[in-house]
Amino acid sequence: xxxxxxxxxxxxxxxxxxxxxxxxxxxxxxxxxxxxxxxxxxxxxxxxxxxxxxxxxxxxxxxxxxxxxxxxxxxxxxxxxxxxxxxxxxxxxxxxxxxxxxxxxxxxxxxxxxxxxxxxxxxxxxxxxxxxxxxxxxxxxxxxxxxxxxxxxxxxxxxxxxxxxxxxxxxxxxxxxxxxxxxxxxxxxxxxxxxxxxxxxxxxxxxxxxxxxxxxxxxxxxxxxxxxxxxxxxxxxxxxxxxxxxxxxxxxxxxx
Amino acid sequence: xxxxxxxxxxxxxxxxxxxxxxxxxxxxxxxxxxxxxxxxxxxxxxxxxxxxxxxxxxxxxxxxxxxxxxxxxxxxxxxxxxxxxxxxxxxxxxxxxxxxxxxxxxxxxxxxxxxxxxxxxxxxxxxxxxxxxxxxxxxxxxxxxxxxxxxxxxxxxxxxxxxxxxxxxxxxxxxxxxxxxxxxxxxxxxxxxxxxxxxxxxxxxxxxxxxxxxxxxxxxx
Ligand SMILES: Nc1ncnc2c1ncn2[C@@H]1O[C@H](COP(=O)(O)OP(=O)(O)OP(=O)(O)O)[C@@H](O)[C@H]1O
Ligand SMILES: [Mg+2]
Numbered sequence: 001x002x003x004x005x006x007x008x009x010x011x012x013x014x015x016x017x018x019x020x021x022x023x024x025x026x027x028x029x030x031x032x033x034x035x036x037x038x039x040x041x042x043x044x045x046x047x048x049x050x051x052x053x054x055x056x057x058x059x060x061x062x063x064x065x066x067x068x069x070x071x072x073x074x075x076x077x078x079x080x081x082x083x084x085x086x087x088x089x090x091x092x093x094x095x096x097x098x099x100x101x102x103x104x105x106x107x108x109x110x111x112x113x114x115x116x117x118x119x120x121x122x123x124x125x126x127x128x129x130x131x132x133x134x135x136x137x138x139x140x141x142x143x144x145x146x147x148x149x150x151x152x153x154x155x156x157x158x159x160x161x162x163x164x165x166x167x168x169x170x171x172x173x174x175x176x177x178x179x180x181x182x183x184x185x186x187x188x189x190x191x192x193x194x195x196x197x198x199x200x201x202x203x204x205x206x207x208x209x210x211x212x213x214x215x216x217x218x219x220x221x222x223x224x225x226x227x228x229x230x231x232x233x234x235x236x237x238x239x240x241x242x243x244x245x246x247x248x249x250x251x252x253x254x255x256x
Numbered sequence: 257x258x259x260x261x262x263x264x265x266x267x268x269x270x271x272x273x274x275x276x277x278x279x280x281x282x283x284x285x286x287x288x289x290x291x292x293x294x295x296x297x298x299x300x301x302x303x304x305x306x307x308x309x310x311x312x313x314x315x316x317x318x319x320x321x322x323x324x325x326x327x328x329x330x331x332x333x334x335x336x337x338x339x340x341x342x343x344x345x346x347x348x349x350x351x352x353x354x355x356x357x358x359x360x361x362x363x364x365x366x367x368x369x370x371x372x373x374x375x376x377x378x379x380x381x382x383x384x385x386x387x388x389x390x391x392x393x394x395x396x397x398x399x400x401x402x403x404x405x406x407x408x409x410x411x412x413x414x415x416x417x418x419x420x421x422x423x424x425x426x427x428x429x430x431x432x433x434x435x436x437x438x439x440x441x442x443x444x445x446x447x448x449x450x451x452x453x454x455x456x457x458x459x460x461x462x463x464x465x466x467x468x469x470x471x472x473x474x475x476x477x
Contacts, residue, residue: 089382100377114381
């Protein structure tokens with residue numbers, strides 16, 4: 001079967017810093033992949049490239065069988081039309097470490113705004129969808145609350161509902177529980193676990209919390225210096241890593 | 257010297273008619289400056305380098321040269337290019353251009369106060385650039401700049417006497433005319449000063465009201 005996400009020989013640089021060099025990666029449709037690895041290894045950059053928040057310098061990124069950017073090896077990035085970008089972004093949703101909710105909108109408006117003004121749904125339909133999703137994430141009683149009045153865990157659940165309202169095929173989670181107090185991690189993790197049973201939804205999850213990795217991953221990838229050093233099911237990579245670098249990383253993580 | 261309340265009473269209708277012109281010029285100039293500012297700030301944020309450069313240059317130029325010079329330029333130089341505007345139109349256009357440069361600066365500050373994460377959220381939800389501005393960025397960028405725009409309006413009010421230079425019959429022009437006709441400047445000029453004061457003071461609560469209306473509920477005091 002065609003992979004849902006595919007990186008082929010991708011290079012990404014920031015000035016002199018090479019983040020990814022001839023990077024290859026695949027995620028199957030519906031697969032839940034957790035990326036772990038030291039700070040600065042390029043995990044966020046990988047997700048941000050899929051969301052078109054960063055461009056690539058060479059290689060090819062495919063989502064659902066379509067090229068995200070058109071890049072010829074060694075040549076410049078070919079101009080990508082806005083229409084193509086919008087077409088590709090429709091397949092992908094992202095949840096951020098710091099939520100990035102719209103502070104001037106209530107929880108309901110946060111979720112309903114894009115269905116309404118991006119997808120063009122009628123107001124009533126968009127709000128019904130938003131209400132349904134907010135109930136699903138356990139926030140049925142917070143529809144008219146502004147983000148500033150919500151806890152971190154509640155804000156992150158609104159952010160997940162907001163992304164899901166656009167019906168993406170791929171969901172990207174970049175350390176979505178890292179900014180939360182420990183007692184709030186569970187409520188967000190529960191929501192992500194509920195999402196992970198959706199068989200067609202592909203999830204790429206970056207985290208430093210091994211509990212999150214264990215709970216969600218079909219496959220864990222240990223990432224270092226822009227390359228995957230070791231990967232496999234969580235029981236293997238987290239509990240019984242083969243590679244020395246994975247072992248020392250996990251020891252360091254456990255100490256924190 | 258004696259202050260004549262009789263004279264004051266006699267010239268008041270004339271001064272009030274001129275006050276209407278002053279208010280009209282301020283409002284029209286302010287409306288133009290809001291639009292000019294928007295055009296300039298769009299230019300400064302455009303993808304094209306030359307457009308960014310041009311907008312930046314126009315803004316610096318308009319702020320670095322005196323309003324009086326700009327008024328004269330529009331009034332005496334433009335007709336040479338076949339464009340002739342009435343004194344009033346000349347005046348409000350100059351006010352709008354001059355203060356538009358300040359409005360652009362205020363807009364820019366407001367737009368830059370919106371965190372990057374808001375743009376990234378908009379991209380992740382597939383908003384177009386225009387829809388992102390309209391629904392996400394502007395509603396956050398505008399409320400904090402209402403006070404700056406209010407200051408622009410008040411400065412503009414106080415600069416309307418410059419339009420007298422091209423014979424716009426605003427308050428100072430008329431006060432001056434009365435003074436020179438009757439060799440009696442104290443009453444008309446004092447009255448004019450008081451009228452400007454009242455207008456400026458009246459503007460403050462108005463700006464406050466708009467400010468409070470625009471502020472999102474959760475940040476209201
Ligand atoms: N906008 C940028 N400009 C310059 N360098 C950048 C930029 N974004 C990322 N980098 C660099 O790219 C490398 C990879 O960064 P990235 O954020 O992807 O790492 P990460 O694995 O997500 O780390 P962390 O666990 O700390 O979030 C780092 O060396 C970082 O300094
Ligand atoms: Mg990161």
